[in-house]
Amino acid sequence: MNGRNFPAGAVVVKDGEVISSEISSPYPGLFHADSKAVSTAFQKSGVQKGAILYVGLEPCLMCTSVAYWAGIRRIVFAIPKSNVSSNYYETHNDTHNVVAAFNEYMNIVHLKSLEPEVLEVVRKWENNHSTDLSSVI
Ligand SMILES: [Zn+2]
DSSP: OOSSSOOOEEEEEETTEEEEEEEOOSSTTSSOHHHHHHHHHHHHHSOOTTOEEEEEEOOOHHHHHHHHHTTOOEEEEEEOGGGSOGGGOSOOOOHHHHHHTSSSOOEEEEOGGGHHHHHHHHHHHHHHSTTTGGGOO
16 A cells, blocks of 8 residues: 555445455545445446445445445445544544435444454554554545
């Protein structure tokens, strides 16, 4: 990973097939992996009804909304916001409050079985970038 942005990853899966997979931009705060993966999937095959977005970190408000407007109604993440530095998020707002206001139900699932493996990646990255943490999302 070049630059200082956290190397988050995201995958869009539909009907058992990987439609897109992306990592975050190397530029802090720009192009989260989640939004990039959804955008790439949308460019390939339009509205993503029935697709699932898998992400390492609990998605932020922006990425959750991007996924919703692309037709995705299920997001699976490994690490909840509360288990990582608040520096990874631009707001402390609870995403669930926003999701509750959407017209259609959106299911956001914390898959705890993936958490130890993803958390290990996060901690390794943090140890290598401990002086950069104020600029990451
Ligand atoms: Zn995001």
